Amino acid sequence: MFAGYMLNTWAAASMVAVVAGVVGFFIVLRGSAFVAHAVPHGAFGGAAGASLLGVSTLYGLGVFAVGGALAIGWLGRRGRHDVVTALSLVLMLALGALFLSMSSEYSAEVFSLLFGEVLGVARSQLLPIAGLGVAALAVMAIVYRPLLMLSVMPETSEARGLRPRRLETIFMLVVAMATAMTVPVVGAFLMFSLTLGPAAAARSFTSSPAPALSLSVAIALATVWVAIALAYVTNWPVGFYVGITGLVAYGAGRAFLAWRRRRVADAP
Amino acid sequence: MNEGVHVLFEPGFFSSATVHSALVVGAVVAVVTAVVGTFTVLRSQAFAGHSLGELGTTGGSAAYLGGVNPLWGFVVIAVVSGGIIESLGVRRPRLRDLTTGLVLGGGLGLAALFLYLDTTSSTTTGASVTILFGSLFTVSSNSAPVIVALSAAALGLVGLCYRMLLLGSLDTDLAAARGVPVRFVGFAYVLSLALAVSLAAATIGAVLSTALLVGPPAAALRMTKRPSTALAASAVVGVVATWVGILLAYDSYYWPPVHRGWPVSFFIVTLVFVFYVIVDLATSMRRRRQPPVRGH
Numbered sequence A: 001m002f003a004g005y006m007l008n009t010w011a012a013a014s015m016v017a018v019v020a021g022v023v024g025f026f027i028v029l030r031g032s033a034f035v036a037h038a039v040p041h042g043a044f045g046g047a048a049g050a051s052l053l054g055v056s057t058l059y060g061l062g063v064f065a066v067g068g069a070l071a072i073g074w075l076g077r078r079g080r081h082d083v084v085t086a087l088s089l090v091l092m093l094a095l096g097a098l099f100l101s102m103s104s105e106y107s108a109e110v111f112s113l114l115f116g117e118v119l120g121v122a123r124s125q126l127l128p129i130a131g132l133g134v135a136a137l138a139v140m141a142i143v144y145r146p147l148l149m150l151s152v153m154p155e156t157s158e159a160r161g162l163r164p165r166r167l168e169t170i171f172m173l174v175v176a177m178a179t180a181m182t183v184p185v186v187g188a189f190l191m192f193s194l195t196l197g198p199a200a201a202a203r204s205f206t207s208s209p210a211p212a213l214s215l216s217v218a219i220a221l222a223t224v225w226v227a228i229a230l231a232y233v234t235n236w237p238v239g240f241y242v243g244i245t246g247l248v249a250y251g252a253g254r255a256f257l258a259w260r261r262r263r264v265a266d267a268p
Numbered sequence B: 001m002n003e004g005v006h007v008l009f010e011p012g013f014f015s016s017a018t019v020h021s022a023l024v025v026g027a028v029v030a031v032v033t034a035v036v037g038t039f040t041v042l043r044s045q046a047f048a049g050h051s052l053g054e055l056g057t058t059g060g061s062a063a064y065l066g067g068v069n070p071l072w073g074f075v076v077i078a079v080v081s082g083g084i085i086e087s088l089g090v091r092r093p094r095l096r097d098l099t100t101g102l103v104l105g106g107g108l109g110l111a112a113l114f115l116y117l118d119t120t121s122s123t124t125t126g127a128s129v130t131i132l133f134g135s136l137f138t139v140s141s142n143s144a145p146v147i148v149a150l151s152a153a154a155l156g157l158v159g160l161c162y163r164m165l166l167l168g169s170l171d172t173d174l175a176a177a178r179g180v181p182v183r184f185v186g187f188a189y190v191l192s193l194a195l196a197v198s199l200a201a202a203t204i205g206a207v208l209s210t211a212l213l214v215g216p217p218a219a220a221l222r223m224t225k226r227p228s229t230a231l232a233a234s235a236v237v238g239v240v241a242t243w244v245g246i247l248l249a250y251d252s253y254y255w256p257p258v259h260r261g262w263p264v265s266f267f268i269v270t271l272v273f274v275f276y277v278i279v280d281l282a283t284s285m286r287r288r289r290q291p292p293v294r295g296h
Helices: A004-030 A033-053 A057-076 A081-102 A109-117 A123-152 A164-186 A191-203 A210-234 A238-266 B002-008 B017-042 B048-068 B070-088 B091-122 B126-131 B144-162 B160-169 B170-176 B182-204 B209-223 B227-254 B266-290
Strands: none
Touching: A004 A123, A004 A164, A004 A191, A004 A210, A004 B266, A033 A057, A033 A081, A033 A109, A033 A164, A033 A191, A033 B048, A033 B091, A057 A081, A057 A164, A081 B070, A081 B126, A081 B209, A081 B266, A109 A238, A109 B091, A123 A164, A123 B091, A123 B126, A164 A191, A164 A210, A164 A238, A191 A210, A191 A238, A191 B091, A210 A238, A210 B070, A238 B091, B017 B048, B017 B144, B017 B160, B017 B209, B048 B070, B048 B091, B048 B182, B048 B209, B070 B091, B070 B144, B070 B182, B126 B160, B144 B160, B144 B182, B160 B170, B160 B182, B170 B182, B182 B209, B182 B266, B209 B227, B209 B266
């Protein structure tokens, strides 16, 4: 499990988990679960296109994730946000279906893009993943305070001199960066599980921002480590374990919340 | 004359039984999704609609594993998870999206496992692609009657509680004040949504079903505010997009780069998306030209 060729996977997955934990914290705070689902999921279309053209899937993922994020932002200013997100997502996926129908791609490769592949991380991928991860974290560090303000109190943000639209666009671009680095490891379908589950669980344990953020990162790390270990042992897809572990973490968080509420209610 | 016709319709389009059944099934499904989808858009539940469709992947792949018609997998999983999401009963949209997303994440995890077992244990290759992206041309002739029957059931359900559903979708508090059983209407709506989405999943694919559910109604609601007109308009848009999509897909067997034909679902989704963007641009331009009437 810790052989040389697996070290790439462990390293990549850990970087992915840190970024997913941070981004996920804001996604849960802002309640933008649908966008968190749509961007990585739609980016699958780009990966299919990249493999049709014979270039690295990272480029395809990046182009589609950024394009999708910007399209949702642009169309969403005038229409209903959820409708626009849904339509952009299905368009990207439909393009993916078209690319798949044109290529003679081996179905196992398609499958690993959708649901993740433990052994899928090559040494050459580590550097781009690390670069994207550092960039995403740096941007999040810069916009941390204003984004937190905007997410918690959207009404007063303009009065405080924040620019909501620009902040939202920046955040969407961070989601796109996180997508491009995460999808090759956990797959397009389950990336949002990794962003949503740990962050939602963390929020039930504590409501103050900084501890919740750290806890979200910790749970995300634990999730990918458990998922990779189990996937390695059983040979089942990583995505399965990421999805289930995310749900279990959230369930534990809710149970803790219910237990604490009852204790508070019982206290004399 | 014949030449002109052939430019649009490649030979054999009107005589092919596959095309006939695709046209009929496609139209029925487009009407049902358009009607149910109008309420989905009014209730701002596009994410729930999308999740139920996508969870169809889980049901469809499980059905493949058990050797059952995937349609039943779509229906069962959509009804069950729709019931779960609705019975969690979260009214605040942000939290609602979160719980929907978590249910979806767990379901997709299972789908990953089932599809993996499908590809390793059986000889049916391409199961995942068919379930995810669908094809109207491969809808088997014995599922056509089932699709029509389920469509009738979904339409009947919407028809029975039309007024309550409309009031409940436009203003929940007002509806509750007027004595509409809001919880009951919510469940009735989710049941019809689950049926409509699983029909769309069986025809244009689990992950693409949202296009028909949300696209035509959203465009129609931009054009008119009258609910009954919007219902009719979105049904028309859905059927036209489906039919033109089938025609283009049929013609595309003669197109480069590979003469295998482009996927039907690709055309339908693209047509719906382009139509929505055109309506979006046209309505916002019209609004800009006529400045809103200001109160005194």
